[in-house]
Amino acid sequence: MTGDLLIRSVRPWPSGRDAPEVDVLCLAGVVSSFGVGLAAPDGVPEVDGEGGVLLPSFTDAHAHLDSTRLGLPFRAHSAGAGLAELVDNDRRNWRSAEQDVATRATFTLGRTIAGGATSVRSHAQVDVDSGLERLEGVLAAREAHAGRASVQVVAFPQCGILRDKGTAELLEAALLAGADLVGGLDPAGYDRDPVRHLDVVFGLADKHRRGVDVHLHDTGSLGAFQVELICERTAALGMRGEVTISHCFALSTVDEDRRRQLVDLLAENDIAVTTVAPGVREPLPLRELRREGVRLGLGQDGMRDYWSPYGNGDMLDRTWQLAYRNGFRDDTMIEMCVDVATRGGASVLGETGRGITEGSRADLVVVPGDSVTAAVMDRAPRTLVVHEGRVVAADGELL
């Protein structure tokens, strides 16, 4: 039946070089048993893991599928400095892409899946210029890959809510059109009124029973203040477990005591955090967040778009980036990065049952490599990508 699969010859994490190769039987989309020389039940397809490392599949917890130009002719970066200029530059250019949003998002989502991610949370810009056109493109991409990945879509007010009149109404229309979560963007630094911005975001979330995912680039005490505002609203509305703060640079730009306060607040309100492992901004306190039980995921951000040439849909590459940017050399620390990029991101998306033990959801990836760390360093094409017990990509190519 659907979701039955026998994967031969893999080394499940921690998968040392000398770990024996085993077979993994998945039944009805769930990991059922491990063994050497397992017999395939009648009608269950078999695939060869070629001795690779078996991991839970990746989660891209912070993508912008609506802006991607992956696969299209490269365009030189044309934006000036600052967030406002990046927003304006995108607005000037996005309509002139060689393909529509749906086609571009579908291509990039396919690349993301081929790279081993079977769960994705994508933001889709909703503003008075594009209306719901970008959202619809991302929803179409989700539909096109419906059997290959679980995709959440955030209605994202990239141009602000208050400074871009009419956006609040569009956000509500987006939720009715299929968006799963309400987004927000620097309520103070960009939209200039943190309380009213967050009241709109949480008001819509409460009214439509949806989650929230707020981009918060604001740093230092201003960023910290907004973390508090988000926590207050989360508590007041009983939204523990339903809220994510993306980037959250405040955590790495306040002093240690303040940072501990913020981490405690996040943990207390079960607010998740996502990072994209930025090159210049200080890394988030990964170990502290995880120690305190804050759900933490990793994402691609934009992928070769009008914002930046970086991002390629490859979450293993992004895992390398997270490890490198944090200066991790120890295998345990690099494996922690893998956990952030796999189970961590899935927990941000509220997905339970992810792992590689019996009873786990059969969302798996097989990567060539002597060990988990070696696989991160090598970043070789993925041998197999499995979603709900079905092979959705092999040898780096989407099926």
Added chain:
Amino acid sequence: MTGDLLIRSVRPWPSGRDAPEVDVLCLAGVVSSFGVGLAAPDGVPEVDGEGGVLLPSFTDAHAHLDSTRLGLPFRAHSAGAGLAELVDNDRRNWRSAEQDVATRATFTLGRTIAGGATSVRSHAQVDVDSGLERLEGVLAAREAHAGRASVQVVAFPQCGILRDKGTAELLEAALLAGADLVGGLDPAGYDRDPVRHLDVVFGLADKHRRGVDVHLHDTGSLGAFQVELICERTAALGMRGEVTISHCFALSTVDEDRRRQLVDLLAENDIAVTTVAPGVREPLPLRELRREGVRLGLGQDGMRDYWSPYGNGDMLDRTWQLAYRNGFRDDTMIEMCVDVATRGGASVLGETGRGITEGSRADLVVVPGDSVTAAVMDRAPRTLVVHEGRVVAADGELL
């Protein structure tokens, strides 16, 4: 004759997508002419650049070929924290590698060449434990790839000179055995006596008319002080153009006035700087160094060794890392990183005539990509690698 080559269908840097494909004729190891549909003179071999971007070949200006474990079974990181522990951990382990130094260094140098670097400066550890054994391994690797790359070798006192008695004599023996330059390591922070350490290093350099390349991790005012000591000795011995400081973290850990002083001193004494684009340390002031005329190169550092799992011999990947770590999005800035990794590194090694104009040395690399920036982002296998007008690697594989 040797060094004659016709490369068809490449787009020389700046190589925009719409740039016409041209052919490049190399004669006697020098770029001779560009044109469309060039006729190959009798007996001149032709190769197809497949429309790729033509760049000067890369230079790995800071490698440690003697410690590499690339291609061997991956070993978990086993060192504790701090430089002394890294030194000791390497000393405990290096002899038990599955292959000898020469075999390992030869493999990794081959990978480096296949990645597009045809000039390499490698450090080779010289200490009382290993004697000249590591140096000899690196010299053997140079010999094995003699027709494929120019390699400089630094006799490198990884364990200190003063704290590891007998090292000064070994350094001299290394120079007599074929090392090109004298190395040094944190004269104050590690070897505990900056003046005596540098006097040994510069004394040997002066006596044997060799260049100097000092590892300087020491930060802040202590690092800055040692930059001054190095500059003073460079001036006193008339060694302008013969000295390199590797890492030079002092430049990014002092205040702006002090940094400007240091950059001026480096420029005045024509002292080169190399970086490995570290993940956690603050990036060097790349633009300022270049603006002031300081020769600046990029290197791999260790490659999957007892020090760190990072480093893979791929200088295009390392160029991406330099751009990412500096937060560069503009094409001009990313192209500057390519220039650091190609011509910049070559200038550190004292190689002149590098470029892609008529009269340049025919050390070239062809990389698939819509533009130079796109090539950096894609990091696809190199189509062709050319050293002195001979094809030494193609499609990512050494010939």
